[in-house]
Amino acid sequence: MDKDKADQSLDALFDAARAAPPKVPDALMAAVVADAAAQMPAPRGGGSLVQRALAALGGLPALGGMVTATCVGFWLGLAPPEGLPDVGEAIWALGTENTTELAMVDVYDGGWISGIEEGFEDE
Amino acid sequence: MESGAASNAVGRARLSCGPDPDKGSLMDARLSDQADRDADADLLSRYAAGDAAAARLLAARLTPRLYAYAVRVLADEAAAQDVVQEAMLRVWKIAPDWRAGEAQVSTWAYRVVANLCTDLLRKQRTVALDAVAEPIDPAPTAEGRMQDAARLDALQAALSTLPDRQRQAVVLRHIEGLSNTEIGGILGVGVEAVESLTARGKRGLTTALSGQRAALGFEDDG
Incomplete structure (x- = not known):
């Protein structure tokens, strides 16, 4: 009988505890959610091969920069501003045996282009 | 979404969640x-x-x-x-x-x-x-709920006298309402060990609470 009463008392205590769970502090919930955001895994890789390659390069902005740099370099090679050697023309000229054209390339008195010209003249 | x-x-x-009305x-x-x-x-x-x-x-x-x-x-x-x-x-x-x-x-x-x-x-x-x-008050004591608050304090104090494993098993079984299988998975023991832990834990609580039944308002419950 006493044991039954003791069990009933315990059950009543458990019921009371279950009915009044400790309230989670707002600060704890905020910290848990903040941790979740900080640990959020990056979205898993999806999309086509081209899309993933583009992402690996840094996305469209990076690709735009690369295209611009390539175009500028190509243009400088074809039509260099005054004061820069016309390397493109020198290279194309080396593909021929016309020393007259090489003479036109020599925009400086001296330097490697002049040396090239002299080498051809020696022949 | x-x-x-x-x-x-x-x-x-x-x-x-919470007490199941349809047990x-x-x-x-x-x-x-x-x-x-x-x-x-x-x-x-x-x-x-x-x-x-x-x-x-x-x-x-x-x-x-x-x-x-x-x-x-x-x-x-x-x-x-x-x-x-x-x-x-x-x-x-x-x-x-x-x-x-x-x-x-x-x-x-x-x-x-x-x-x-x-x-x-x-x-x-x-x-x-x-x-x-040291007992704590897990829920703010409202007007008219002094008896419940006293019971919760007494339970918490009694729980704190139990060995760690018994305390965890009793809380998981009788307050959190988990099954013995789940508790076994949590504590890393078999179901029989869980039953033993909870039984000993309840005996320990009964001992710790003996003499307080009247103060906690249980004399009239039986």
């Missing part, structure tokens, strides 16, 4: 457990895929249960907060590697809390017993 299936699973699981229906309880399991695993999977809303939902489902458990076991709200935050941090970290179906998310989280509590209590053994057993 929540998927429809996940929302339904979460909804069913929410209905299953006689074992089938309902099983369905509810399954819904709980599916909902937690689904939310964790969505979080791993980058869904922040899923993280908030999962935090809202797990944190109160883990916190209630930790407070009962540690009898220290500040320490319980640290333990639960650490446990939930581990949940977030395990998310990308979580294998659905191998374990319940809630059981895994409970196990982390149990281990952290055990470590903490082991360190506290050098502290004076009075300091450890």
Whole structure:
């Protein structure tokens, strides 16, 4: 009988505890959610091969920069501003045996282009 | 955005929280457990895929249960907060590697809390017993609920006198309402060991509370 009463008392205590769970502090919930955001895994890789390659390069902005740099370099090679050697023309000229054209390339008195010209003249 | 299936699973699981009004229906309880399991695993999977809303939902489902458990076991709200935050941090970290179906998310989280509590209590053994057993008031005492508050304080004080494992088993079984199988998974023991722990724990509580029944208003209950 006493044991039954003791069990009933315990059950009543458990019921009371279950009915009044400790309230989670707002600060704890905020910290848990903040941790979740900080640990959020990056979205898993999806999309086509081209899309993933583009992402690996840094996305469209990076690709735009690369295209611009390539175009500028190509243009400088074809039509260099005054004061820069016309390397493109020198290279194309080396593909021929016309020393007259090489003479036109020599925009400086001296330097490697002049040396090239002299080498051809020696022949 | 929540998927429809996940929302339904979460909804069913929410209905299953707290005291079950229909304790006689074992089938309902099983369905509810399954819904709980599916909902937690689904939310964790969505979080791993980058869904922040899923993280908030999962935090809202797990944190109160883990916190209630930790407070009962540690009898220290500040320490319980640290333990639960650490446990939930581990949940977030395990998310990308979580294998659905191998374990319940809630059981895994409970196990982390149990281990952290055990470590903490082991360190506290050098502290004076009075300091450890200081009862706390887990719920604000409202006007007209003094008796319940006194009972909760008495229960917490009695729980604090139990050995760590018995205390955890009693809290999980009789307050959190978990099954012996789940508790065995959390504490890393078999079902028989759980039954032994809870039985000894209840005897310990009865001893600790003996002489207080009248003060707690139980003399008239029988």
